[in-house]
Amino acid sequence: MEIQKADIPSFELGRGEIERWRIALDEVGAVRFPGVATPGEVKAIQTAVDELSETFVSRDIRVVNGIPIRYGRHPDGSRYVQRFAFSSLYSDVLREFLHDPRFEPVRTLCGEGSRIGDREKDGVVINHYRNEPGSRYRQLGWHTDGLRDVFYGRLPGPMYNVGYYVDDSPVEKGALRFLPGSHRQGLFSMAFRKLYFLDTRPDPDEVVVEAQAGDLTIHDGRLWHRVALARCTGAASQRRTLYVPYLQGAYEPKDENSPTPFYHRLQFLAG
Numbered sequence: 001m002e003i004q005k006a007d008i009p010s011f012e013l014g015r016g017e018i019e020r021w022r023i024a025l026d027e028v029g030a031v032r033f034p035g036v037a038t039p040g041e042v043k044a045i046q047t048a049v050d051e052l053s054e055t056f057v058s059r060d061i062r063v064v065n066g067i068p069i070r071y072g073r074h075p076d077g078s079r080y081v082q083r084f085a086f087s088s089l090y091s092d093v094l095r096e097f098l099h100d101p102r103f104e105p106v107r108t109l110c111g112e113g114s115r116i117g118d119r120e121k122d123g124v125v126i127n128h129y130r131n132e133p134g135s136r137y138r139q140l141g142w143h144t145d146g147l148r149d150v151f152y153g154r155l156p157g158p159m160y161n162v163g164y165y166v167d168d169s170p171v172e173k174g175a176l177r178f179l180p181g182s183h184r185q186g187l188f189s190m191a192f193r194k195l196y197f198l199d200t201r202p203d204p205d206e207v208v209v210e211a212q213a214g215d216l217t218i219h220d221g222r223l224w225h226r227v228a229l230a231r232c233t234g235a236a237s238q239r240r241t242l243y244v245p246y247l248q249g250a251y252e253p254k255d256e257n258s259p260t261p262f263y264h265r266l267q268f269l270a271g
């Protein structure tokens, strides 16, 4: 199948044109901001994520605030983290970067009085995909991020998911794919358009998001999306993304006694 080139509206973060971003998000469901981090910051964040993985491995941290941490093994037997939760609580570099004033327009876009949920939901999540033996996170099947609301029969309102690219993400690494406009199709589509996480098949209408380390993306949480399997393997397939929850409403921090949400295990069915 012919793979479509990235067709996602791109903007300059520093221009702060929030209304234009909002219009593009309403229409398409996803936008991209190239180069929000300097090359020095990109390096510092990559190093911070490497160090965080080593810390989690050496302390054998399995669960943080009720959310399971997912590990893989390199072919040489060494362990590494494939999905972190609450990462910003463990790294000053990450926390300071994500709270930098340059992201103020993103916070404004996400709504009146919104905040970064360092201690809420799953906190700042980092995904680490690899296509090699021992990896337990090679791809992520079709889903929307509003699954919990669908379980409760509620149609979620617009909820923006803000992603930062730790590594380059060309199409060879699989990359994020989404169905433009699918966030406007109502509760039935959100529940049944595809089989959550189990369906990993390409869709003729999917758009590929190619991005580089240091880019920011925002997508509507009701949008159908997936991360495809890389065509390359090993270190060349490494794709790390970091997702920042911007939240409104009552402050609901989690702690070590928080339970594991039941829908949480679904996500890795087709990993």
Ligand SMILES: O=C(O)CCC(=O)C(=O)O
Residues within 6 Å of the ligand: 127, 140, 145, 163, 176, 225, 227, 241, 243
């Ligand atoms: O890694 C990505 O870009 C997407 C991750 C994702 O969709 C998710 O964690 O819900």
Ligand SMILES: [Fe+2]
Residues within 6 Å of the ligand: 143, 144, 145, 225
């Ligand atoms: Fe998602």
